[in-house]
Amino acid sequence: MKDPVRKLAVLGSPIAHSRSPALHRAAYRVLGLPWEYGSAEVASGELGGFLSGLDDSWRGLSLTMPLKREILPLLGGRDAVTDLVGAANTVLFDDGRVLGFNTDVYGAEMMLAECLPGTLRRALILGSGATASSMLAALARRGVEEVVVAARTPENAGGLITVADRLGVAIAVGGFDTDPGAPDVVVSTLPGTAESGGGFSQELRSSVPLVDIAYDPWPSAVAGHWLEAGGVVNSGLGMLIHQAIAQVRIFVGGDPGRVLPDEEGVLAAMREAALGRS
Structure with missing residues (x-):
């Protein structure tokens, strides 16, 4: 008996740039599912x-901004991760139930482990939305104890402060002119076209690695400022791939947490799709 066709989609605004359809279609091809x-x-x-x-089909x-909250x-x-960070990026329809999950934290943690395997204690986060909350949880899992948040509207960072309190992470929130101190990493959760980031010092941009969740356009505006200063930049493709496989x-x-049949093959196909090779 053939597997029934099931429907899925990524929702958000804007959405035209999303690579999620390519990643998921690649995964279901490897798995032999007509989804x-x-x-x-x-x-x-x-x-x-x-x-x-x-x-019922x-x-x-998959959810992106502005729908995660x-x-x-x-x-x-x-799931417990959604309760922790107050945001869900995944919805499962299961026997009439609408269930929410957060795979962003897992994706971010895996990305950080790949690009920054060393010790992290202090981080600067750009942005204060739902994705920033997930990044904060991932950073805490990597050992970060203190974060500085630079936000366009600091007064809207209440959700992020709540997450930091739950995690036992010290947090300071300010505008884009805030003093970042001496972070081990800068994490941007801003849209790819957001111009914020150019105001940070040449020394910071050249010496502290940037992890940018944006991937389209690339380089993002923030990544462009880091590259101009000769800094190290990591794009959000790693997070995208790992949150998608979850x-x-x-x-x-x-x-x-349930490993897929031929998960290595699925992951390889998704990586190729993320790079536009399938």
């Missing part, structure tokens, strides 16, 4: 209406 994965432009305030229009959704009151259950585990087996 459809698309994308949909869904702006703030439109998520409830979108969900109400789905039928839908298996799940808007989904929370629409969920019938959620999503595939959820959609296929209902559990972000």
Whole structure:
């Protein structure tokens, strides 16, 4: 008996740049599943209406900005990581239930381990949205004890402060002119076109590595400032790939920790897709 066609999609606004469809389609090809994965432009305030229009053929959704917090009151259950950071990037439809998961923390932790395997104690985070909360949790898992947050609107960073308190991480929040001190890493959670970042000193940009969750356009505006200073830059493709494979585990087996059949082959196919080679 053939596997039924199941539908999935990534939602957000803007969404045209997303590489999630390419990654997920590559994964389901390797797994031999006839699943459809698309994308949909869904702006703030439109998520409830979108969900109400789905039928039983839908298996799940990937969420990007501005929906990772808007989904929370629409969920019938959620994992511990979602509760910790107050944001979900994954929705699973399971026997009439709408379940939420956060795979961003896992993706960020894996990315940090790959590009910065050394000791981390202090970090500068650019931005204060839902992804910043996930990055904060990943940094705490890597041993970071103190963060400085530079945000366009510092007064909107209450959610991030709450997460830091839960994790026992010291946090200071300010604008983009804030003194970053001496961080071990700078993490940008800003959109790729955001110009903030050029105000940081030449010394900081040349000596402290940047981890930028953006990947399109590339280099991002922030990464461009680091490259101009001769600094080390890591793009968000690593996080994208690792959070996506955790999503595939959820959609296929209902559990972000359940290893996929031929997971090495799936991961290789997703890496090729992320680079536009499939």
